[in-house]
Amino acid sequence: MxxxxxxxxxxxxxxxxxxxxxxxxxxxxxxxxxxxxxxxxxxxxxxxxxxxxxxxxxxxxxxxxxxxxxxxxxxxxxxxxxxxxxxxxxxxxxxxxxxxxxxxxxxxxxxxxxxxxxxxxxxxxxxxxxxxxxxxxxxxxxxxAVIDGIVTIDEQGIIQSANPAACRMFGHADGALIGCNVSVLMPPSYAEGHDDRLSRYLAGGPARVVGQVRELVGQRISGETFPLELGVTELQFGGRRIFIGVVRDISERVRIRNERLEHAERLQRLHDEQQREQELARQVMLSQIDAKALRDPRVHYTVMPAENFSGDLVVVACSPQGRLYALLADATGHGLSAAVSVQPVLPLFYTLVADDVPLARLVRDLNDLLHQSLPVGRFVGAALVCLEPDGTRGAVWVGGVPEVLLLDADGRVRRRFASSQLPLGVVESTREGCEPEQCALVAGEQFALFSDGVVEVAGDSGEPFGIERFEETLASHAVDQRVEAVRQALAGHLEGASAHDDMSLLLLDAAALDGHAALHDPVI
Missing domain, CATH: 3.40.50.2300 (Response regulator)
Known part of the structure; x- marks a missing residue:
C-alpha cells in the first residue's frame, strides 16, 4: 500500500x-x-x-x-x-x-x-x-467462502439429510451422517442431554433453540470442537415434525472477536498505564514548583486546563524590595507537552525576581532561555507586569497572548496594552523587543491578564466566548468576585462541552504591598 x-x-x-x-x-x-x-x-x-x-x-x-x-x-x-x-x-x-x-x-x-x-x-x-x-x-x-451446512432431523433426533457442506464441516464423508443421532455432532457435555431436551420441547416445553439463532459448540469426527452458529426452524410434513438446522462455522468470527476483545483490553491497560505515568509526571512537576502559601489580596487567578496538565502558567512573586512581579504564560499547544515547555521559566523567574531586576531584563533572560532550550516551532506567549511597592506605577510587556487590560475602579477598560511583541523563545532578544510599557496607576484599578483560551473557547454551537462578553463579565462584578464570575460564565458558555485549550486568568490590583512577605505562588 x-x-x-x-x-x-x-x-x-x-x-x-x-x-x-x-x-x-x-x-x-x-x-x-x-x-x-x-x-x-x-x-x-x-x-x-x-x-x-x-x-x-x-x-x-x-x-x-x-x-x-x-x-x-x-x-x-x-x-x-x-x-x-x-x-x-x-x-x-x-x-x-x-x-x-x-x-x-x-x-x-x-x-x-x-x-x-x-x-x-x-x-x-x-x-x-x-x-x-x-x-x-x-x-x-x-x-x-464459507458455505452453510444444512441438517434435518426428525422427532427422535435422527438425521434425515445433511448437505455436503455440513458433512465437510464436521469431517464426515458425504451421506455418512444420515441415520445417525444428531448428538454425534455435539461434544459429550451437550450431547448427553439433547434427547431429553428435545422430548420436553415436543411435549410443550419452552423453545430454547427452535426459532432462534445461537452460538454453540460443535464436534468434528476427529473429536475437535469448534464454535458454530445454529439456527433451527420447525416444519410439519404429513403430520410429522421436521427440524431444519442451518449451521455455520464461526471459528474465524470468534477469532476476530476474541482478538478485538484482547486488543481492547490491551488498549485499556495501555490507557491506564499512560494515566498513571501522567499522574506521576504531574506529581514530579509539582514537586519542582516552589508553591508557598502566599495569598496576596492583590492577586486573583484561575487556571483551567484542557487536559491533566495545563500549558498555561500563572506565577506571582514579590521581590525583597517589595515589587510585585506577575507572569501569565501560554505555551504552544496544551497538556503535558505544553506544560514541559513552560517548566524552564520557573527557576529563572524566581531567581531574577529575588535579584529585583527591571522588567526588561526579566523579559530578556526568559526569552534567551526559551530560545536556546525549546525546539523550533515551540514558543511561549506571555504577559508580564511589574507593580511598584506603593502601587502607583506599573510596567507591562505583552507578546503572543491577548492584550493586557487595565480596568478602572468600576471594572471598565481604561487602557489596553497591545500584544505587540513576539512570544518568548521565537527569536533572539533585542532592546526594543524587551522594553515594557510604563503606566501610572490609581487606587482601585486592576490589571487583567488572560490567555487566548478564555476568549476563544466555544461550546457545541461553535460561538466563541469573545472579548466583549469577557469584559462585560469583569465590569459587572466586584473586584473579589470577578475571577469566579468569569469561571461561571465560561462554564455556562461551554454547556457541558470540553474546552479544547487551556484557559487562565490573572487579575492584579493596583495597590501597595501592605507588609506582605516576599513569597512565590506559581500555578500550572
Missing part, C-alpha cells in the same frame, strides 16, 4: 501556485496532476480518480465549492480526501468549504512545514481508511 506513490490532483487557476504545489508535492514524494479550474478538476477526477485532491476556491468556469461538491458526488465506496487551499480566511468561508464536502481547509499562504505536516496527517488517515477497507474486504471474502 506504501510502495506506489500517492497521486494528488491540484486544482488552481494560478500558475505560480500550481508550480509551488508541484515542487512541494515532489519533495514529499507525491505524483501531482494539475487542473486550471473546477470543471477541469471534475473531468480529471472522473477520468482517473487521484488519491487526494488539493482544491482552490476562486477559479474561473467552476469555483472550488461546486467542484468539491461534484467530486464528492462522484465518489463511490472509496474515500478521496479533499483539502481546500484558499486565501479566503473567514469562518464563513471555512464552513462553506467544509459543508461543500472538503475534509480540511488550509489558508494561504501556506508554509512548506505546515503543508508537509498536514499532508502526513491526511496520508495517514487515507492509508488507515484503505487498511480498514481492505480488512473489511477480507472479512467479507471469508464470509462468502
Amino acid at each position: 506504501n510502495a506506489t506513490p500517492l497521486t494528488v490532483l491540484v486544482a488552481d487557476d494560478t500558475a505560480a501556485n500550481r508550480n509551488m504545489m508541484g515542487v512541494f508535492l515532489k519533495k514529499l514524494g507525491y505524483i501531482a496532476t494539475f487542473a486550471v479550474n473546477g470543471a477541469e478538476a471534475v473531468e480529471m477526477f472522473e477520468r482517473e480518480p487521484p488519491d487526494l485532491v488539493l482544491m482552490d476556491l476562486m477559479m474561473p468556469v467552476m469555483d472550488g465549492f461546486e467542484a468539491t461538491r461534484r467530486i464528492r458526488g462522484l465518489q463511490a465506496g472509496a474515500w478521496t480526501p479533499i483539502v481546500i487551499m484558499s486565501a479566503l480566511n473567514t469562518d464563513a468561508d471555512v464552513v462553506a468549504g467544509l459543508d461543500a464536502g472538503a475534509d480540511d481547509y488550509l489558508v494561504k499562504p501556506i508554509s512548506f512545514t505546515v503543508f508537509a505536516a498536514k499532508m502526513r496527517t491526511v496520508k495517514r488517515l487515507l492509508l488507515m481508511e484503505r487498511g480498514q477497507r481492505e480488512l473489511l474486504g477480507r472479512m467479507r471474502a471469508i464470509s462468502d
Whole structure:
C-alpha cells in the first residue's frame, strides 16, 4: 500500500501556485496532476480518480465549492480526501468549504512545514481508511467462502439429510451422517442431554433453540470442537415434525472477536498505564514548583486546563524590595507537552525576581532561555507586569497572548496594552523587543491578564466566548468576585462541552504591598 506513490490532483487557476504545489508535492514524494479550474478538476477526477485532491476556491468556469461538491458526488465506496487551499480566511468561508464536502481547509499562504505536516496527517488517515477497507474486504471474502451446512432431523433426533457442506464441516464423508443421532455432532457435555431436551420441547416445553439463532459448540469426527452458529426452524410434513438446522462455522468470527476483545483490553491497560505515568509526571512537576502559601489580596487567578496538565502558567512573586512581579504564560499547544515547555521559566523567574531586576531584563533572560532550550516551532506567549511597592506605577510587556487590560475602579477598560511583541523563545532578544510599557496607576484599578483560551473557547454551537462578553463579565462584578464570575460564565458558555485549550486568568490590583512577605505562588 506504501510502495506506489500517492497521486494528488491540484486544482488552481494560478500558475505560480500550481508550480509551488508541484515542487512541494515532489519533495514529499507525491505524483501531482494539475487542473486550471473546477470543471477541469471534475473531468480529471472522473477520468482517473487521484488519491487526494488539493482544491482552490476562486477559479474561473467552476469555483472550488461546486467542484468539491461534484467530486464528492462522484465518489463511490472509496474515500478521496479533499483539502481546500484558499486565501479566503473567514469562518464563513471555512464552513462553506467544509459543508461543500472538503475534509480540511488550509489558508494561504501556506508554509512548506505546515503543508508537509498536514499532508502526513491526511496520508495517514487515507492509508488507515484503505487498511480498514481492505480488512473489511477480507472479512467479507471469508464470509462468502464459507458455505452453510444444512441438517434435518426428525422427532427422535435422527438425521434425515445433511448437505455436503455440513458433512465437510464436521469431517464426515458425504451421506455418512444420515441415520445417525444428531448428538454425534455435539461434544459429550451437550450431547448427553439433547434427547431429553428435545422430548420436553415436543411435549410443550419452552423453545430454547427452535426459532432462534445461537452460538454453540460443535464436534468434528476427529473429536475437535469448534464454535458454530445454529439456527433451527420447525416444519410439519404429513403430520410429522421436521427440524431444519442451518449451521455455520464461526471459528474465524470468534477469532476476530476474541482478538478485538484482547486488543481492547490491551488498549485499556495501555490507557491506564499512560494515566498513571501522567499522574506521576504531574506529581514530579509539582514537586519542582516552589508553591508557598502566599495569598496576596492583590492577586486573583484561575487556571483551567484542557487536559491533566495545563500549558498555561500563572506565577506571582514579590521581590525583597517589595515589587510585585506577575507572569501569565501560554505555551504552544496544551497538556503535558505544553506544560514541559513552560517548566524552564520557573527557576529563572524566581531567581531574577529575588535579584529585583527591571522588567526588561526579566523579559530578556526568559526569552534567551526559551530560545536556546525549546525546539523550533515551540514558543511561549506571555504577559508580564511589574507593580511598584506603593502601587502607583506599573510596567507591562505583552507578546503572543491577548492584550493586557487595565480596568478602572468600576471594572471598565481604561487602557489596553497591545500584544505587540513576539512570544518568548521565537527569536533572539533585542532592546526594543524587551522594553515594557510604563503606566501610572490609581487606587482601585486592576490589571487583567488572560490567555487566548478564555476568549476563544466555544461550546457545541461553535460561538466563541469573545472579548466583549469577557469584559462585560469583569465590569459587572466586584473586584473579589470577578475571577469566579468569569469561571461561571465560561462554564455556562461551554454547556457541558470540553474546552479544547487551556484557559487562565490573572487579575492584579493596583495597590501597595501592605507588609506582605516576599513569597512565590506559581500555578500550572
